[in-house]
Amino acid sequence: MSEEKHQHVVPYRVYVIILIALLILTFSSVGITSIELGEYTVAAALIFAVIKSFLVLTYFMHLKYDKxxxxxxxxxxxxxxxxxxxxxxxxxxxxx
Amino acid sequence: MQTTSAVNGANYLTYQGKYKGLLGWIFSTDHKRIGLLYLYSIATMFTTGVLLGLAMKFELLAPGKTIMEAQTYNATFTVHGVIMIFMVVIPGLPAVFGNILMPIMIGAKDVAFPKLNLLSWWLYVLGVMLVLAALLFGNGSPDTGWTFYAPYSFKTGTNMLPAIFGAFVLGFSSILTGLNFLVTIHRLRCPGMKWTKLPLFVWTLYGTAWIQLLATPVVGITLVLVALERIFGVGIFDPALGGDPILYQHLFWIYSHPAVYIMILPAMGAISEIIPTFSQKHIFGYKAIIASTMAIAFVGYLVWGHHMYTAGMSGPAQYYFSLLTFIVAIPSAIKVFNWISTMYKGSINVQTPFYWAISFIFVFMIGGLSGLVLGSLATDVHVHDTAFVVAHFHYIVFGGTGFAFFAALHYWFPKIFGRMYDKAWANTGWLVFFIGFLALYTPMFYLGLMGMPRRYYDYLEEFHSGNILSTFGSWVMVTGFVIIIVNLIRSARKGAPAEANPWHGKTLEWTIPSPPPVLNFETEPVIGENDGPYNYE
Amino acid sequence: MEHAHHVEHPDMYDEESSKIGMWLFIFTELLLFGGLFIVYSIYRYLNPEAFHLAGEELNRTIGTINTVILLISSMTIAMSTTALRKGHKKVAIALVVVSFVIGFAFLVNKYFEWGVKFSHGIWPGSEQMLAEMSQGEILFFGLYFVMTGLHALHIIIGMIIMLFTIRGLAIGKVTIKRPSMLDNCGLYWHLVDLIWIFLFPLFYLIH
Structure with a gap:
């Protein structure tokens, strides 16, 4: 049953880079929502959340390396x- | 692997695993044994639900109080609904026939996660216990209807919490079954079993499993919110605190509408197996059936609002839901054409499963067409919450799923138990049941159009004659049910041994002995380029 | 294997099956929270002013700290899967333990955050809420407690799974050949993170 041995090992470095990116995005979203943007605040905060979740899904959750x-x-x-x-x-x- | 030779001769009904006797069943991870556990538990719950339904019909024999008070009647229809929906038709075909036959049909030894499969059954039992606890203890049985509509569901003094948690646990059981089946169908098909060679029953289980997986959590969280509302008064569905009860209905039907496709899709799959076998002909439009199955599963997810036309939705939402409701009727109709065309010029072998299958098509058509009456806005306002609706969904859910369940039971019975039932009694049972069914539900279409509301223990004198016919029909139908069950139970114990392939079917389960050996196949089957599930000469 | 009548079931282990099984389970979790996100967005649309006001009551700093905490723990558990594949069993265990400790820190933070709310008389169905707040604010705090509460429950479940995974790694049930338990534990923990990524702006940032 284990004919496919595609065991992709993700280097530690990738995870560190992604964490740094996520932290930058977090602080940016905190920053941008403290500015008075009116009705765009929701959109801004959600866009940051979407980018962050994309990074988590792609790298932390390995989707990039999955079928x-x-x-x-x-x-x-x-x-x-x-x-x-x-x-x-x-x-x-x-x-x- | 080595075990196969060790257990030569023993089949799944007789082998002994780690535990003996009853424990060998309730702790077995064998998919066939789990399927039978489901069959027995579902049959028990179905009988309970039938008795409650019989009591309701008896109450409606005459206007005014006949055998029960209004409050008892409310509790009775609630419990009847909860049992029939959550414990019978939703698990129904997938948990019983899916479990027993799906791994065999794809050429696998078992499902992908056998222990999880056993857990599903245990959760089912736990859910049943919780709901029964709500009936027996506390301040009276739930009286909200099976829909648990807010705000009444957290205002009523009856014992709601166990019923809500029970429904939640049953949902969890359903999710785990769906998850297991999806992984099994993705990963465990035998060599050569391509997606385009899968039997249609497996395909419908695949579509069903996706709905189970993606819709059930929504009702899960909704029920949690109602429970929290009852315990803490969070206010989310409480209009006094700013909540919107219609939002409850949205969330509830986001699950419960797809749930009717959980009920009907496997039923369609079973019919799609039976019709080609008894016509000895390749199914007409194999790919069209697959496409319509997936279309139903997907579009069915997006039409929930047609249960709420009179609830106070905005106009555009109503137009949208009505339009999509009509669209979702198309793939169902495609299937009916496929079944009819399969029979055309086939060499038809009229047997009990075939009777059930064609009566399924008949009642399913009536149920489906009456559904269009409810799907269009103007007519729905007239018949909403009348007996017409009750007639419609009993034609679909009972006439559809129920008939298909009996069809499947009579079709796979020789495979499951290794014995053949008495065909004359089986046919008699079917005929009595069918006549009773028509007499029971057809008058309700008429009563609903005349304006008789559902969910009342009383009615006006002008509805009397229709109700008498309906109640009379319920007695006939139960007589048929008793004949069927007695015949099957007797035959499972004493019937003549069945051949491996009594109906000359082509799917994989007919290539192995009846009843199947413990690990299903002596050697892993291989599907050749020219083989197919319906390749008849 | 041993006796003629004693039937062992075949070992059905398959790494990819376990993976997609976990993903399918994650889908159900996403839709579980999805239902709550629907409720949140509808009520926010119906009560924009009240949600604005109520959101100011929440402590941004604690929210941000918890976000950072959770992201770091996500990284450590992801690293753990790499460590296992490189054959560094002890590193893998250590990284799961670190994630566990960070998860615990998240809960401690949450405890203090909720504690402050309780001390101000804000909890679901409290008299003060019913007396002083508008309907929209009651809904906001109702959703706040339900959604962060359910999320905290998932943190606890995730931590319990970590304990089992640590045990599995230690006794050699989880190995390079059978890494699914660690992988799935990681996936589950990332799911918890993923939900928080949306909860955080919706409650703490959007004023």
Whole structure:
């Protein structure tokens, strides 16, 4: 059953770099949301969160080194959640 | 590997593992034994649900109080719903026939995580116990309906918490089964078993497993929120604290609408196995059935709002949900065409499973078409929360999933138990059951159109005749049910030994002895380029 | 194997099966929290002012510290999987232990954070909340306690899984040939991190 020995070993260095990137992003998002941006605050904070989660998924969770179909599944689940939230908002956006 | 020769002769029903007797069953990680555990527990719960339904029908025999008070009636329909939905039709086909047959159909020794599979069954039992505890202890049985609608579900004085946690645990069990099946289908197919060579039952289980996995957590968290609401008064669904009860309905139906596809997809899969076998013909439109299965699984996830047309949603949301509801009807219709076309010019072998299969198509069509009445906005407002809705979903959920379950049971019975049932009694049981079913639910379409609301223990005099027919039908149907069950139980013990392939099927489970050996296959099967699940001459 | 009637089931271990099994489980967790994110976004949309006001009550510094803490622990547990593959068993164990300790620090922080809220009379269903706050603020704090509480519960579960993994590494059940338990423990811990990455801005940053 173990014909595929693709054991990719990720060097420690990669994880350190990603952690530094994540920390920079964290502090940037704290910084940018302390500025008065009005309604864009939500968007700014969420964009930073999305980038951070992308890094965690890709490197910490090894998706970069995994087979394509696992990545497709993950993408599908996030897309599905997005669609569900949009449909729910179809109701609330047009409530009178 | 070495064990195969050691247990030559012993099949999965008779071998002895680490434990003896009953323990050898309830701690067995063998997928076939777990499937049978599910069969027995689901049959028990189904019988309980049927008795409750019978009591409700008896109450409706005449206007006013017949045998129970309003509060008892409320509790009865709630418990009937919770049992039938969460404990019978949702686990139904996947947990019983999926467990027993899916690994065999893909040429595997077991599911990917056998211990997790056993855990699923234990969680199922735990969930059942919790719900039963809600019935027997505390201040009365839950009376909210199986939907646990807020705010009533956290305002009512009845014993809701165990029922809610029970439903949560049952959901967890369902998730683990789905997870197990997905991994199994991805990883454990035998050599040559490509995705385009998978039997359709396996394909529908695959679609179902995705829904189980992705929809159930949403109702899980919703039930947790209701529980927290009851315990702490968090306010999330409490209009007095700013919460929105309609949001509860959204979250509830985000799960519970896909859940009806958890119920019906494997049923369609079983029918897609039975029709080609008894027509001795290649299934018509193999790929169309796969595509429509996945389309149903996906689009079915996005139509939940059609349960809420009268709840106070905004206009655009209603138009959207109505449109998508009509779209999701298309793949279901495609399947019906495929089944009919498969029979065309086939050499049809009329046997009990085939009777069940064609009656399935019949009631499923009526249920589906009446669903369109409910899916369109204007007509739904008229019949919403009437007996029409009850008739519709019993035609689909009971006539669909229930009939397919009986079809599958009669189809795979010789494989599972290694014995053949008495065909004459089986056919009689089917006929009585079918007639009773039609008499029970058809009048409810009429009653609903006339305006009889659902969920009341009482009704106006003008609805009397329809209700008499319906109650009478319930007695006929239960008579049929008793005939079927007695026949099957007798046959499982004393029936004539069955051949390995009594129906001349082509899928892998018919290539091994009945009942299957412990590890399913002596040697791992290999599917050749020209083999296929439905390659009949 | 030993006796004619004693049937052992085949060992079904397969690294990739374990991995996708874990991923599928993570999907369910994501959608579990997804339901809460839907609730949050709807109520934020319906009560923008109240959420704005209530958000100011939360302590940004503690939130940021906890974010940093969790990110570091994510890195250490990811490094642990590398260590195991390089054959450095002791390093791998040490890194999981470090992640465990950091996770504990997160909980201590959370304890003090919630403690401050409780001492101000803010907890779900408290009289002070019902008397002084607007409906939107009650919803905000209701969601705050439910979502961070459920997240903390996941931290605890993650830490319990770490304990089992440490044991597995120590007694040699988790090895280069069978690394799935450590990998999955890591994946679960990253999931906890992933959810926090969204909880943090939604509660602490957006005013």
């Amino acid at each position: 394509l179909y696992i990545r497709v599944m993950v993408g599908f689940v996030f897309a599905l959640f997005l669609v569900v939230i949009i449909i729910t908002f179809l109701d609330y956006l047009f409530r009178t």
